[in-house]
Amino acid sequence: MKIRFMKLVISSLILLPLVLGLSLKVNAELTDIGSPTPGINVKSPDHLNDTWKTPINNAITAWNGTATKVTIGYSSASSNTITAAQYSDTWYGLNTQWRSPYKYTIQLNARTITRDAKNFSNFVKGTAVHEFGHCFFLKDNPNTTLPSIMKYSNDFNTVTTPRPYDIDDVNSVY
Amino acid sequence: MMTSKWISVISIFCLTTVLLAACGSNESKPDNDRSAASDVHKSTAGKQEVLIDASFPKYNNLDELENRANLIIEGRVLSSTFKFLNVAERPSQPGDDQLNPGTTPADSPPIPYTIYDVEVQKVYKGAVTEKETIQVKQVGGENQQTIFKVNDTSELKEEGDYIMFLATFDNSPASLLNPIQGSYELVNNQIIASDKNLIKLEINDLKQLTE
Numbered sequence: 001m002k003i004r005f006m007k008l009v010i011s012s013l014i015l016l017p018l019v020l021g022l023s024l025k026v027n028a029e030l031t032d033i034g035s036p037t038p039g040i041n042v043k044s045p046d047h048l049n050d051t052w053k054t055p056i057n058n059a060i061t062a063w064n065g066t067a068t069k070v071t072i073g074y075s076s077a078s079s080n081t082i083t084a085a086q087y088s089d090t091w092y093g094l095n096t097q098w099r100s101p102y103k104y105t106i107q108l109n110a111r112t113i114t115r116d117a118k119n120f121s122n123f124v125k126g127t128a129v130h131e132f133g134h135c136f137f138l139k140d141n142p143n144t145t146l147p148s149i150m151k152y153s154n155d156f157n158t159v160t161t162p163r164p165y166d167i168d169d170v171n172s173v174y
Numbered sequence: 175m176m177t178s179k180w181i182s183v184i185s186i187f188c189l190t191t192v193l194l195a196a197c198g199s200n201e202s203k204p205d206n207d208r209s210a211a212s213d214v215h216k217s218t219a220g221k222q223e224v225l226i227d228a229s230f231p232k233y234n235n236l237d238e239l240e241n242r243a244n245l246i247i248e249g250r251v252l253s254s255t256f257k258f259l260n261v262a263e264r265p266s267q268p269g270d271d272q273l274n275p276g277t278t279p280a281d282s283p284p285i286p287y288t289i290y291d292v293e294v295q296k297v298y299k300g301a302v303t304e305k306e307t308i309q310v311k312q313v314g315g316e317n318q319q320t321i322f323k324v325n326d327t328s329e330l331k332e333e334g335d336y337i338m339f340l341a342t343f344d345n346s347p348a349s350l351l352n353p354i355q356g357s358y359e360l361v362n363n364q365i366i367a368s369d370k371n372l373i374k375l376e377i378n379d380l381k382q383l384t385e
Binding site: 031032033047048049050051052081083084085086087088089090091092093094095096097098099105107108110111112113114116117120127130131134139140141152153 | 222223224225226227228229230231232261262263265266270271272273274275276277279281282283285311313322325326341343344345346349350351352356
């Protein structure tokens, strides 16, 4: 009896790390500021022309179509904004997030995006998907060999949607 | 006796694994409760924290850096100031919907910048002269109320010497091509790249620019 009990204990102790190892499959690298809720709103970018508005809409649709709880909606009452302009700087996109009360502003740089895009619509969409990713705690350039919309090495001409790695990270938060 | 010894070894191993896993899983999740608090979060310095994530072009080699920069200098950082800047430009080429999304500078929120006064020590490319002081801006910084923290950046330090790969603008201070690859620290005549910068730079590489 005693031997059987000991065998049971040993088996459980050996199996437990294996189970934990599976649950640690996602090694999320996350920022420390992001939306406290999976659903976020943003003011509709009606001030932008359709050349910009359409791929931004597509970026929002891309996030809303993921197997996560996150959603992005348009609301005229939202204090969150996304905009684009020709900025005198070298970045493609900027996401500024205030911790509390939470709010964010995304700015897309027409100067650098227009210069480097071979597929303009894809580039805007990919940049916007990347910037919205920061709202869900996703960090730039995660240390992984797996594809991620957050990586610096991405070519936004072709990479435009959240990848499984990103989805796993978002699901680790919400 | 042997059996009990092995049981002890395996149990200690498993217990250690469980404890390590518990510590690791706590570190990987963000502090959602703190983000969800309705009262204002203050850092230990009593300032509000704002997080900025910026995505930049990435360069594959030195040639790309050199070709993209319109100013390459060795410079000494003399001082810095914090300022909000509206760096949105007036629309150019009005018929180009890609270059002109439809906004005016007044539509764009100002961006927090640290602006550095840099004394030019050597010029490798561009139209500035030695001993001239130019301004270089970087997103982020702090004022009395707020810390604007930028993820994944390398800040210039006052009294530091750097090789800088810069883009210049008509109505705005120059900017590094990106915060990781756009500057190299110069210490005792050694050029030091930041940890995340895989592009090596030697003095001879720069000399070739001026030949």
